[in-house]
Amino acid sequence: MTAVVELRKLPVPSTGGLLTPTVLAVRGDLDHTNATQLRQHVFAQLPDHRHHLVLDMTALGFCDSSGIRVLLTVHTWMNERAGLLVLVGVPPRLARVFELTCLDRLFTIRPTLAHALRESPAP
Amino acid sequence: MMTSTGHDSDAPEPHDDAVPGDGAVGRAAFSALLEDSPEDLYENAPCGYLSTLLDGQIAKVNATLLGWLGYRREELVGRRSFSDLLTMGGRLYHETHFAPLLKMQGQIGGVALELRAADGRRLPVLVTSVIKTSGDGQPQLVRTTIFDATDRRAYEQELLRARREAEQERRRLQELVTTLQASLLPPSLPQVPGLRTATLYHIASRDEVSGDFYDLFQISRDRWAFFLGDVCGKGAGAASVTSLIRYTLRAAAAYDGDPLSMLTTLNTALFREYRSEDPRYCTVIVGVLTPDGDGFTVALASGGHPPALLLGADGEVAFRQTRGGMLVGMLADAVFTTTSVRLGPGDTLLLYTDGLTEAHAPASGTGDGRYGEEALHAFATGLGPTTAEGAITALAEVLRGFGDGLTDDAAVLALSVPAAEISPSGKGRL
Structure with missing residues (x-):
């Protein structure tokens, strides 16, 4: 069984004087069979400078430890560039895993995309 | 110098150049250029030709096949049969499948066999044979064309080898995984x-x-x-x-x-x-x-x-x-x-x-x-x-x-x- 995951870039209205974020929506199941692929797709969308990334996980069905590793890798990468990774629409089961592993303290998590966009950091 | 045949305005038919020996200069030049006398085409064709009597004895063989096998014509004609040119496995296959099918169907095509050259070398070939019959339908002799299949065989062997290697790699990987897992x-x-x-x-x-x-x-x-x-x-x-x-x-x-x-x-x-x-x-x-x-x-x-x-x-x-x-x-x-x-x-x-x-x-x-x-x-x-x-x-x-x-x-x-x-x-x- 191979999990299927899709990554879609969402159009974002300009946030005026703020840093305009890249918004990527993840759909499907994420596990060790496709985690590497997703990581490459995410990084392919990221410019190599200070940046703001929002991952919309509303349509993410399942995410195992390989998927969490991808999130951590992206988080670290953004941190090193003084950027920000925001997770929105975290499904309940994944939220429990975040709570169990204390990742809810590490990641910036917002309930919806609208919340995340309101809080774009200053450029 | 003309190599085209479109010049003969006096000819009644514009496309009669397929008729041999009509003496037109352009046609002769064309013919000479191609060197396609039936004899030369037979002897030096890009494939081997072999004609055998019904008992298998070789009656005629072209230069191409002689060259591949390293025999002189007189060593084969009237002295050897087709199956003598085959490897042991090929001879068995010829006897049990090839010859009976040929006899039954009047022809058999694309059979992969191996010939043995004079120096013992094996030559992978593709063999097609037809039975030539007389006007009243009596079988007279067997005509055989032989294509060099060295490249094809090499390709197949390469495929086989690659597959065996992949399987071996996979087995090795699984052994490694099992060993590594056990160590953990x-x-x-x-x-x-x-x-x-x-x-x-x-x-x-x-x-x-x-x-x-x-x-x-x-x-x-x-x-x-x-x-x-x-x-x-x-x-x-x-x-x-x-x-x-x-x-x-x-x-x-x-x-x-x-x-x-x-x-x-x-x-x-x-x-x-x-x-x-x-x-x-x-x-x-x-x-x-x-x-x-x-x-x-x-x-x-x-x-x-x-x-x-x-x-x-x-x-x-x-x-x-x-x-x-x-x-x-x-x-x-x-x-x-x-x-x-x-x-x-x-x-x-x-x-x-x-x-x-x-x-x-x-x-x-x-x-x-x-x-x-x-x-x-x-x-x-x-x-x-x-x-x-x-x-x-x-x-x-x-x-x-x-x-x-x-x-x-x-x-x-x-x-x-x-x-x-x-x-x-x-x-x-x-």
């Missing part, structure tokens, strides 16, 4: 006086090393330590992390014997070792067993791991929550949580990785179709008071029930204290 787990758990232990280990793929691990070992005269965990990711990278985890925890246990400091030491090791380019994390639950009357006190510390499940002698089943412990290796100054469990006679403690609770189990009735902690709790409740072996045997059955739904690796470690001795009357036994 204790071959068998040591005997702990007054304690029963049992384990379950499921590997999702034979091609990849699992990221699940466990261990149980003695740290002092009467104290024992154990751990069970799950490295984020799998494969070779996860295996090297698992190895580091195992040795770090064993060393830390020997040094300190406190589950919390074991986790802290491990966190530092993982954070330093894998910080930048290839960060690695794990969830792990660590325990230390200290004898306590008729059972043990179990000090537990967890770093982001699912809670242990206690199946009491009284039939009570409860998760021992260890929320608030961080994923190990994530932050330099991580925080972990501890709890203490009393394991008395008839109690069983179950540690597991999320491969168990995350298995696809549509029948479990959870919203997302995964087995889930609730189902595990219900299963344990239904099991009643049990033993380490009893719990593992029953769980193995559950895992089998998942079938293809068990997509991830899963590890379970069960610890139990044997129930109190049966009373002399034999009552009180379950």
Whole structure:
């Protein structure tokens, strides 16, 4: 069984004087069979400078430890560039895993995309 | 100099140049240029020609085939038969299949055979034969064309070799995975006086090393330590992390014997070792067993791991929550949580990785179709008071029930204290 995951870039209205974020929506199941692929797709969308990334996980069905590793890798990468990774629409089961592993303290998590966009950091 | 035939305005037919010997200058030049006399075409065709009598004796052979085989014409014509040119295997095939089919059908095409050259070389060829008949339908002789199939054979052999190599690689990989996996787990758990232990280990793929691990070992005269965990990711990278985890925890246990400091030491090791380019994390639950009357006190510390499940002698089943412990290796100054469990006679403690609770189990009735902690709790409740072996045997059955739904690796470690001795009357036994 191979999990299927899709990554879609969402159009974002300009946030005026703020840093305009890249918004990527993840759909499907994420596990060790496709985690590497997703990581490459995410990084392919990221410019190599200070940046703001929002991952919309509303349509993410399942995410195992390989998927969490991808999130951590992206988080670290953004941190090193003084950027920000925001997770929105975290499904309940994944939220429990975040709570169990204390990742809810590490990641910036917002309930919806609208919340995340309101809080774009200053450029 | 004309090589075209479109000049003969006096010719009644514009396209009659296929008629030989009509004497037109342009046609002669064209013909000469192509050197396509039937004789030359026969002798030096890009394939071998062979005519044999009905008894197989060679009657005619072209220069191309003689060249390939390294024979002089007089060595073959009237002296040898077609099957003499074949290898032993080819001769058998010719006798049992080729010749009878040819006789029956009047022709046979595209048969792969091997010829043996004068110097013993083997020449892979494709052979097509037809029977030439006389006007009244009587068979007269056999005409055979022979194509050099060296390139094709080489190609096929290359394909075969590549396939064999791939299969061998895969076998080698699986052996390596099995060996590596074995080195990451204790071959068998040591005997702990007054304690029963049992384990379950499921590997999702034979091609990849699992990221699940466990261990149980003695740290002092009467104290024992154990751990069970799950490295984020799998494969070779996860295996090297698992190895580091195992040795770090064993060393830390020997040094300190406190589950919390074991986790802290491990966190530092993982954070330093894998910080930048290839960060690695794990969830792990660590325990230390200290004898306590008729059972043990179990000090537990967890770093982001699912809670242990206690199946009491009284039939009570409860998760021992260890929320608030961080994923190990994530932050330099991580925080972990501890709890203490009393394991008395008839109690069983179950540690597991999320491969168990995350298995696809549509029948479990959870919203997302995964087995889930609730189902595990219900299963344990239904099991009643049990033993380490009893719990593992029953769980193995559950895992089998998942079938293809068990997509991830899963590890379970069960610890139990044997129930109190049966009373002399034999009552009180379950």
